Amino acid sequence: MSELKNDRFLKALLRQPVDRTPVWMMRQAGRYxxxxxxxxxxxxxxxxxxxxxxxACEVTLQPLDRYPELDAxxxxxxxxxxxxxxxLGLYFETGEGPRFKKIVRTAQDxxxxxxxxxxxxxxxxxxxxxxxxxELNGRVPLIGFSGSPWTLATYMVEGGSSKDFRFVKAMMxxxxxxxxxxxxxxxxxxTGYLNEQIKAGAQAVQIFDTxxxxxxxxxxxxxxxxxxxxxxxxxxxxxxxxxxxVILFTKGGGQWLEAMADTGADALGxxxxxxxxxxxxxxxxxxALQGNxxxxxxxxxxxxxxxEVKTILDGFGRGNGHVFNLGHGIHQFVDPENxxxxxxxxxxxxxxxxx
Amino acid sequence: MSELKNDRFLKALLRQPVDRTPVWMMRQAGRYxxxxxxxxxxxxxxxxxxxxxxxACEVTLQPLDRYPELDAxxxxxxxxxxxxxxxLGLYFETGEGPRFKKIVRTAQDxxxxxxxxxxxxxxxxxxxxxxxxxELNGRVPLIGFSGSPWTLATYMVEGGSSKDFRFVKAMMxxxxxxxxxxxxxxxxxxTGYLNEQIKAGAQAVQIFDTxxxxxxxxxxxxxxxxxxxxxxxxxxxxxxxxxxxVILFTKGGGQWLEAMADTGADALGxxxxxxxxxxxxxxxxxxALQGNxxxxxxxxxxxxxxxEVKTILDGFGRGNGHVFNLGHGIHQFVDPENxxxxxxxxxxxxxxxxx
Numbered sequence: 001m002s003e004l005k006n007d008r009f010l011k012a013l014l015r016q017p018v019d020r021t022p023v024w025m026m027r028q029a030g031r032y033x034x035x036x037x038x039x040x041x042x043x044x045x046x047x048x049x050x051x052x053x054x055x056a057c058e059v060t061l062q063p064l065d066r067y068p069e070l071d072a073x074x075x076x077x078x079x080x081x082x083x084x085x086x087x088l089g090l091y092f093e094t095g096e097g098p099r100f101k102k103i104v105r106t107a108q109d110x111x112x113x114x115x116x117x118x119x120x121x122x123x124x125x126x127x128x129x130x131x132x133x134x135e136l137n138g139r140v141p142l143i144g145f146s147g148s149p150w151t152l153a154t155y156m157v158e159g160g161s162s163k164d165f166r167f168v169k170a171m172m173x174x175x176x177x178x179x180x181x182x183x184x185x186x187x188x189x190x191t192g193y194l195n196e197q198i199k200a201g202a203q204a205v206q207i208f209d210t211x212x213x214x215x216x217x218x219x220x221x222x223x224x225x226x227x228x229x230x231x232x233x234x235x236x237x238x239x240x241x242x243x244x245x246v247i248l249f250t251k252g253g254g255q256w257l258e259a260m261a262d263t264g265a266d267a268l269g270x271x272x273x274x275x276x277x278x279x280x281x282x283x284x285x286x287x288a289l290q291g292n293x294x295x296x297x298x299x300x301x302x303x304x305x306x307x308e309v310k311t312i313l314d315g316f317g318r319g320n321g322h323v324f325n326l327g328h329g330i331h332q333f334v335d336p337e338n339x340x341x342x343x344x345x346x347x348x349x350x351x352x353x354x355x
Numbered sequence: 356m357s358e359l360k361n362d363r364f365l366k367a368l369l370r371q372p373v374d375r376t377p378v379w380m381m382r383q384a385g386r387y388x389x390x391x392x393x394x395x396x397x398x399x400x401x402x403x404x405x406x407x408x409x410x411a412c413e414v415t416l417q418p419l420d421r422y423p424e425l426d427a428x429x430x431x432x433x434x435x436x437x438x439x440x441x442x443l444g445l446y447f448e449t450g451e452g453p454r455f456k457k458i459v460r461t462a463q464d465x466x467x468x469x470x471x472x473x474x475x476x477x478x479x480x481x482x483x484x485x486x487x488x489x490e491l492n493g494r495v496p497l498i499g500f501s502g503s504p505w506t507l508a509t510y511m512v513e514g515g516s517s518k519d520f521r522f523v524k525a526m527m528x529x530x531x532x533x534x535x536x537x538x539x540x541x542x543x544x545x546t547g548y549l550n551e552q553i554k555a556g557a558q559a560v561q562i563f564d565t566x567x568x569x570x571x572x573x574x575x576x577x578x579x580x581x582x583x584x585x586x587x588x589x590x591x592x593x594x595x596x597x598x599x600x601v602i603l604f605t606k607g608g609g610q611w612l613e614a615m616a617d618t619g620a621d622a623l624g625x626x627x628x629x630x631x632x633x634x635x636x637x638x639x640x641x642x643a644l645q646g647n648x649x650x651x652x653x654x655x656x657x658x659x660x661x662x663e664v665k666t667i668l669d670g671f672g673r674g675n676g677h678v679f680n681l682g683h684g685i686h687q688f689v690d691p692e693n694x695x696x697x698x699x700x701x702x703x704x705x706x707x708x709x710x
Contacts, residue, residue: 164686166654173655173663216649216682217630218666255609255629274610275572294571299521300528308528311573327571331519 002138004203009071010141013204013245013267013288015321021313021350022071023343024143027329028063029076033336035062046092050078056128057135064139066336069343072140072204073132075197077125079147079208082189083156085121086113096160103159105167107175110182116189118196125193126200133201144202146193148209148250149186149231150224153179165214172223179223187227191234198236198244206247206269207231213252220256229263247290251328254279261286272327277315288321293342295326298334302341309345318353357493359558364426365496368559368600368622368643370676376668376705377426378698379498382684383418384431388691390417401447405433411483412490419494421691424698427495427559430487430552432480434502434563437544438511440476441468451515458514460522462530465537471544473551480548481555488556499557501548503564503605504541504586505579508534520569527578534578542582546589553591553599561602561624562586568607575611584618602645606683609634616641627682632670643676648697650681653689657696664700673708 004010009022030036036059040049049055056076064070080098084090089101104110116122133142155161157168172179194205212224228248237244248260249269260268261283270279270291279289297308309324316322324346330339359365364377385391391414395404404410411431419425435453439445444456459465471477488497510516512523527534549560567579583603592599603615604624615623616638625634625646634644652663664679671677679701685694 164651164688166651166686166688169649169651170654173652173659213628216627216647217633219649220628252607252628272571273568273575273607278572292571294524294574296519296521296524297528299525304528331521333519333521 004141005138006071006140009323010204010242010245012321012323013247013290014243015288017320018354019351020354021322021324021346023324023346024070024072024074025063025326025330025339025342026074028070028074029059030330031332032330032334032339033062033066035066046078047084047090050076050081051124053124053127053131057131060128060132061135064136067340067343069347070140072143073136074143074206075125075129075132075145075202077128077145079145079151079210080155081122081125082116082146082186082193083152085116085118086156086185086189088156098155099160100156104153104156104182105171107178107181110178110185113182113185115185116193118189118193122193122196126196129197129200129202141203142201143204143206143247144194144197145206145208146190148207148212148224149183149190149227150215151209151211152186152190153182154211154214156182165211172219176222183223183227184230187230191231194231195234195236198239202244203239203242204245204247205235206249209248209250209253212250217255220250220253221259224250225256225259225263228260228265232263232265245288249290257283267321267323269325270327275315276312276322277317280316280321284321288323289316290323290325292325292327295328295331295334298326298330298338298342300338302338305338305341306345306349309342310349313346313350313353316353320354322353324350359496360493361426361495364678365559365597365600367676367678368602368645369598370643372675373709374706375709376677376679376701378679378701379425379427379429380418380681380685380694380697381429383425383429384414385685386687387685387689387694388417388421390421401433402439402445405431405436406479408479408482408486412486415483415487416490419491422695422698424702425495427498428487428491429498429561430480430484430500430557432483432500434500434506434565435510436477436480437471437501437541437548438507440471440473441511441540441544443511453510454515455511459508459511459537460526462533462536465533465540468537468540470540471548473544473548477548477551481551484552484555484557496558497556498559498561498602499549499552500561500563501545503562503567503579504538504545504582505570506564506566507541507545508537509566509569511537520566527574531577538578538582539585542585546586549586550589550591553594557599558594558597559600559602560590561604564603564605564608567605572610575605575608576614579605580611580614580618583615583620587618587620600643604645612638622676622678624680625682630670631667631677632672635671635676639676643678644671645678645680647680647682650683650686650689653681653685653693653697655693657693660693660696661700661704664697665704668701668705668708671708675709677708679705
């Protein structure tokens, strides 16, 4: 593997000194980019694309080519590859989001689910990782990722997206042993999946707990965080002579940062509802913090975006352990020039916060 | 006005001793009740219903007739009556939620908006309040309500519901002076609206800040909480010889409870993501707490619902200042028998937490 030319993202995750605050954007390879829309145009369904390592590589690199300020690449894939590999039949309906052909509702449904064997069942993801890693040629590190067990379970039990999580919460409250059996299979699958991504070349990994914030305090601890902890404990933490940092991101999890830091993760992703200065005071001696500008700020003017960047840099303050990011994925209607203004503001303003 | 026979809800909001924890449910007059669906069947559009004081009275009383455990009634109305009265033309598209014929996007749009004169523009709401109050005949107190200025503004600028708040956040970040002008008109309108509801017979009022949780910490303070504070400062706080308690509810506002308590509100509504014991330790010497069971627990079995009720009673602990509620509105697919199990569990279990 070629030498890493820009390691400020990995260093910041480990709270080591850097020359400026590193930055990447959740969903940076996506529909807001005209080059992405052009690539997708004749390329088949969304899942066909995810399963095509050359396409995944092409779109992963697009934002890096456009924005030299980016300090990391993230694997282009979907969070629902694991339930798909378990045999549920993932597909996408226009305007409806992800759907599954098979739905998991009973103890028998859960018993019938296999634990995913990544090299056999998700080989296309590993090929994408190694292809991207080769094509990156050491420019920036590559982030691997997975959905959290709870987040994956919500889609598997509801059959798709949900507003009230009617069926998955009924399962959780009425038959917690069935829910735990499902989450344990998912945690085993995710652990193997992330470890194989690391072996294939991912240099950091992020666990996306998109729906942990839909849980009560107690339910979050028992049904979401516990399984992320299990995953963190099972991950390869060093590879190719480097530490592999682990980032936990629970959207709506601002009240639970201390417990998240206790998992042994290296960094926590923050959504924009949390004050990053307050978060640093709470857990900054245990973990790095990634975030946390409201992605909707990118609908404002470049001058205003720059002010918001400064507010967050001031909020975190001087010193180590900050990776700049949006608090959630970049929205599809954002002007790419505004994303550029965001990234340039970080590159220009952040050196003053480092020695 | 007839004497109030059950005042434990009002007492608990003022942190006075009660015999058991009072309870009501957000959206307790609603689609989960077969009698509500029957009443609505031939009654025209949703707005026609809201504008009909007799219908509003009929459906407000339905849950009280079914569930003698309920300790409060809440006015049946919509949170968007104020923007409708400002001339925006509220209507409901099936499956799409609320929409407006006129959308507010520019400084001129905001300048053109009137401040609502409630007796003239929203007389139908005041008639509903006085009708319900008369028909309640002192059984339980009546809660009046309004949406918060920020929450109303999101619908007015987006033209309806939104996922990313694209236009309203662009307005907020790019032209904060326009946003402030809009929010100030709304705060003046809401203050008058709630005061008129109080004069017509509402014995407590709640401000619903459904979308405050979509804001960053700083933006919440500047664009949502500030205007709720302005309203709280302008409310009639005593009427008919009784204190009129004010409840603030920001969904997703668990990180901001201290600042919410500083507004001078009597009580804070909690969604289910916040641990109610931790919330009491933070602000329980300043305000009462209302909440906070996950409404999706009502999809579980009666036995399980009872356990969750006990967990929340234990979480708050012994003593004054707790109103039991769901953390958000009751879902439409809940079995009314499960709502009954919820209410009975509170009536049966909660006396042990009071002297």
